[in-house]
Amino acid sequence: MTSDGSKPGLDPSDWQEFRAAAHDLLDACIDRLASASEHPWQPTPEEVRATYALAETGGGMKDPAQLANDLRDSVLPYGTGNTHPRFFGWVHGTGLAEGLLSEMVAATMNANCGGRDHGTIYVERAVIDWTRRVMGFPESSSGVLVTGTSQATVIALQAARLRALGADMRTKGQNGRWLTAYAGAGAHNAARKAVELLGLGHENLRRIPEGDAGLDLDALREKIAEDRAAGAIPFAIIGTAGSVDFGRFDDLNALADIATDEGLWLHVDGAFGAWTRLADSPWKELTDGIGRADSLACDFHKWMYVPYDCGLCLIRNEDEHRAAFAARPSYLAAQDSGLAGGDPWYCDYGIDLSRGNRALKVWSAIxxxxxxxxxxxxxxxxxxxxxxxxxxxxxxxxxxxxxxxxxxxxxxxxxxxxxxxxxxxxxxxxxxxxxxxxxxxxxxxxxxxxxxxxxxxxxxxxxxxxxxxxxxxxxxxxxxxx
Structure with a gap:
């Protein structure tokens, strides 16, 4: 026992007391979801915001019921309101009741999904393989769950850059080579951020004029030829499946044809629109050709209704995907068996080594x-x-x-x-x-x-x-x- 009579460590001193508080809070969460139509967005009052301040010193809150009450009364009512049926702002996902169950299990397991041999790794593989089949990608594809399409776009374009410049790009950099990419004028800002983060500069993301039918294909071809003549290396086309302003779709089959003719990587931003693959006609046909892309970025937390956050980067060629990111230091060496088994590890397919369990909520929804x-x-x-x-x-x-x-x-x-x-x-x-x-x-x-x-x-x-x-x-x- 410690000097104040409590048990050492950070677990609850009384599990039964904690259980009762947790059950009460769970009931409040279920009530909130069941009555979502009664809870629109509301501003957070100044007096409530003041309760969020954290003390620099002190022993903390000993009573789990007090914490549960604070979560119920001071936090739960003040979200963005996106669970409400008349929330149409931006492109916000709305969550599922099943997400509450899966997130409880994920928090209890507290698994690091960067790698190793444990159940949630296999759950993530199942989710990625299911999506691969829905989108029409081949068995040679690989994927990784990420925060969202913004991160997925960076991962995809890094793989595209490696194809364009060769494997030594990871050791020597671009070495003065000038890369250009192409997207419609209404493409999401994630594309601009990605080329900036990769050091390409957003002026080298060529914005192609577009209309209601997507980007202008003739203008795209002309710009690629113009850049090549000027000494640039065109390396990627970014197609849009569901533009953020108007819900427009590029002609993905036509873009795939151009990418093949020009030797370019085709990436599709399908943040929400990719999921029309599950819809009835005529909406399903909006994403015809998506399976011909070299990479796809999409979100489960938007039009698949999964709780935030969860996106996916899907890449057609696993070898190219892994080559762009794999870098395993000795302390992360894989083994044939035991916890250090389970190859491939997801840390070899993206930016994060420490990764939360995003897959379980997707798996539960499906x-x-x-x-x-x-x-x-x-x-x-x-x-x-x-x-x-x-x-x-x-x-x-x-x-x-x-x-x-x-x-x-x-x-x-x-x-x-x-x-x-x-x-x-x-x-x-x-x-x-x-x-x-x-x-x-x-x-x-x-x-x-x-x-x-x-x-x-x-x-x-x-x-x-x-x-x-x-x-x-x-x-x-x-x-x-x-």
Whole structure:
């Protein structure tokens, strides 16, 4: 016993007391999920934020019930609100009840999934292999679960760079060689960050003009030829499956043809849109050709509804993937058997040595709902976006600012106003409806107007939620005229 009468170490001094507090908190979490439609986003009050401060000294909290109560009352109510069925801001995933179960098990196991021979490594392999088959990648593919598409893009482009420059790039660097990559003008900012982190400079990410059908293929070919003539080494095309602003899809088969003709690596940013592979027609066909890519970045925490965070980098050729990252010091040497077995280790396929157990929540979602159940939810989200688009088009004064391709709807509340006045109105409506808790829209720029933007990735969204949301916009637009 210590001087204050407690047991040494950091485990609870009374496991039964801890059990009771944990059960109460679990009930609160389940209640929160079961009543998600009653809990929109709300600002965190200043007095609650003040309770988050941490002391520099002191013995800490001895009573597990007190900690559980703080988590329930001061933390649980103040998320981003993305579990609510009328949360359409950005492209936020909405979580699954099964994630609560899998995250409890993952926290209890506390496994480092960087490598070694243990169960969660095999779970991750199962998740990656399942995704490989869904996306049409060959058995030669490999993958690694990561924080999200931003990290996956860095990993993929590093493998692409190694192919372009050869294995000595890891020891000698680029050695003055000038690399260029190509993406549509609306490609996600993750592509820019990736080329900057790799030291290429974002000016060497060539932004190709695009329209509703994706990037301009003729302009892409012309830019590749122009760069080659100037002495550059074009090395990668970045295709988009679901653009973040408008939900657009590049023609992936056409990009694969160009990549083959030009000898370039084709990477696909499929952060959310890749999962239309599970949807019904016509949305499934949006990602035709995705299996021809050299690499794919996608997120399970967006349109697969898995709790944050979990993304995937999938690479067509495992040898190229491993060659870009494997570097095992002696203290991490593999063995034929025992805990140090289990090759391959995931630390040889990405940036992280210490890795959390992301796979278990994905595995649980797939086991619980299957590809058919998840596909039905994705299909329904696309139908809800189409429903919103139809309501906008049939409402006097409103106007769609881009076609509804998949699960995004971008519109203006009153097209009769000047562009500046439309922008001010749309921004004001977004903020007012967020604060009222009725609906969360984000905003984006289209045709020089700041527009309302709905990204529907919520399995809880129903037709009546769409009707209520558009009715709220109509009401606020009318109120602005009085």
């Amino acid at each position: 086991r619980a709902h299957g590809p058919d159940g998840l596909g039905r939810a994705i299909t329904d989200n696309c139908r809800r976006a189409a429903q919103m688009g139809e309501l906008v088009s049939s409402t006097p004064g409103m106007r769609l600012m881009a076609p509804v391709v998949s699960n995004l709807c971008v519109f203006t509340a009153d097209e009769t106003l000047s562009p500046d006045a439309q922008s001010a109105l749309n921004s004001a409506i977004a903020q007012k409806l967020q604060l009222s808790g009725e609906v969360v829209f984000s905003t984006t720029l289209a045709q020089d107007v700041t527009c309302l933007r709905a990204a529907i990735t919520n399995h809880r969204t129903r037709p009546e939620d769409i009707e209520l949301s558009i009715a709220a916009v109509v009401r606020e637009a009318a109120a602005s005229r009085t």
